[in-house]
Amino acid sequence: MDIEQHTTTVKDLNHNWVEAQYAVRGLVPATAAKIQEEIKSGKQYPFDSITELNIGNPQTFGQKPISFNRSVLAAMLDPSVLQHQSEDVQRRAKHYCDKIGFGVGAYSQSAGYPVVREALANFIQRRDGTAERPNINDILLTDGASAGITLMFNLLLKDNKDGVMIPIPQYPLYSAVITQCGAQQIPYYLVEEKGWSAEQSELEAQYEKAKQNGITPRILVCINPGNPTGQVFDKQSIVEMIQFASQKKIVIFADEVYQENIYVENKQFISFRKVALELNLNVEIYSFHSISKGITGECGLRGGYMEITTKIDQDVHFQIHKSKTVMLCPNAIGQLMAGLMVTPPTKEEGCSDLTIQQYNEECRSIFVSLQKRAAMVTQFLNETKGVSCQPIEGAMYAFPKIELPEKFIQFAKEQNKEPDVVYCLDLLNETGLVVVPGSGFLQYPGTYHFRMTILILPEERLLAKMKIFKEWHETHMSKFQ
Structure with missing residues (x-):
């Protein structure tokens, strides 16, 4: 029998891309997808369906989009519905149409619609309370924050001697794209016992270690609020990171x-831009934001932006814009949602009290529910024997530490798997709960964690799932005592 021949095999692919891993959609979620298909085909499991706690995807759990934003988008996509919308929606849609000058099905400028970049510049100035307003040429719209981060990595990382300092635990996008670029990861460990703090001594130690190994640190990644850890940096922490980057160039x-x-x-949230302006240091900062999180929660619309927050070399500035032109433009709907995210309906715009009240009530309802769910998850995890979780100060996740019995660790090693991977697979197979092993985010050696989102709705369902987790964990671990 002839062996089927293929023109391209894995060995013909870019090795760096083959080596890249993205744990959020890795082995455990892939196994969960397979189980879900088996359930549909009639196979019996101890649960009716899987619960995807592996990814921060608000609307899959029932978070509702903001009505005003979606109404404006609907009018932009289908002008025939405009006459059926409120005067406030009509006014905003007409404003966008007049400024854009053509339909949303056409290519925009490569950096994005100027009207949206103007709105973002106003938002950034308003948020930071600074006299200085960003230049819109320093703001580039992107298909989510990930696209901007990936673009800048590809521009700044030249070879395998370049390194990126990433917080551990980290969001796996960073390790994946660094690998794709053929560069080196330089981990700096956040201190869990201090609420996942970033310590100056750790930054210094890892920087020097990298230099001794012939690696040139080029980028310092700072995630605030933290993913997966949920900490919020205070001003002093941000000051120290900016001073460190300035000193090390x-x-x-x-x-x-x-x-x-x-x-x-x-x-409270304090931007790196705000602190950098106050310090007036020579430091280069690129900031990233997205419509996928926050209150907007529009992950699937793929919108976001990056800001060149400090003065940079003009030739580099040109190359960033040139690189954006290669992909033509970000998607129009994501661009518009980015503008809507930062431009709520106001009296100054001429909006009615009813529109403003509805908008504010919808936003407030989402935020209060997220706040309650963060507290609920933290409490349940800390009440579970052998589990501890730092307070979820921000973001959308818990990253609890799990104390695994030595027998369990040996059991996992016999399968040639990381202990937290086996733990998460066992949790999936017995409860249907999908969480991400801490090893996918990297973690301090000898510790084990997992990441779960707090997004389940309604809150009663989240409570029920936390009770299932608590009972499973304590029962399962007792088998290995």
Whole structure:
């Protein structure tokens, strides 16, 4: 029998891309998808369906989109429905149409619609309370924050001697794209016992270690609020990271996509841009934001932006814009949603009290529910024997530490798998709960974690799932004592 021949095999692919891993959609979620198909085909499991806690995807759990935003989008996509919308929606849609000058089915400027970039510049100035307003040429719209991060990695990382300092635990996008670029990861460990704090001494130690190994640190990644850890950096932490980057002459990537998701009263979001302007240091910062998180939660519309927050070399500025032209333009719907995210209906615009009230009530309802769910998940995890979780100050996830018995660790090693991977697979197969092993985010050696989202709705369903987890964990671990 002839062996089937293919022109392209895995060995013919770019090795860096083959090596890249993205745990959020890795082995455990892939296994979950297979189980779901088996359930549909009639195979019996101890549960009726899987519960995807592996990804921050608000609308899959029933979070409702903001009515005003969606109404404006509907009118932009289908002008025939405009006459059926409120005067406030009609006014905003007409404003966008007049400024854009053509239909949303046409290519936009490569950096994105100027009208949206103007709105973003106003938002950034308003958010930071600064006299200085960003230049719209320093704002580039992207298909989600990930696209901007990927673009800048590809521009800044030249070869396998370049390194990126990433917080551990980290969002797996970073390790994946660094691998695709053929560059090196330089981990700096967040201190779990101090609420996942970033320590200056750790930054210094990892920087020096990289230099000794012949690696040139080029970028410092700062995720605030943290993913997967949920911490919110205070001002002093941000000051120290900016001073460190300035002294070492490395670039900062400020991943700030969860800036609206802060649930504790003693913390507030402070942008790296704001602090950098106050310090007036020579430091290069690129910040990233997205419509996927916050209150908007429009993951599937793929919208976001990156801001060149400090003065950079004009030739580099040109190359960034040139690189954007290669992909023609970001998608129009994501662009418009980015503008809507930062431009709520107001009296100044001429909007009615009813429109403003409905908008504010919808946003408030989403935020209060997220806040309650963050507290609920934290409480249940900390009440579970052998599990501890730092307070979820922000973002959309818990990253609890699990104390695994030595017998369980040996059991996992016999299968040539990471212990937390086996733990998450066991949890999936016996309860249908899909979480991501901490090893996919990287973690301090000798510790084990998993990431789960807090997004399940309604809140009663989340409570029920947390009870299932607690009972399963305590029962399952007792088998290995």
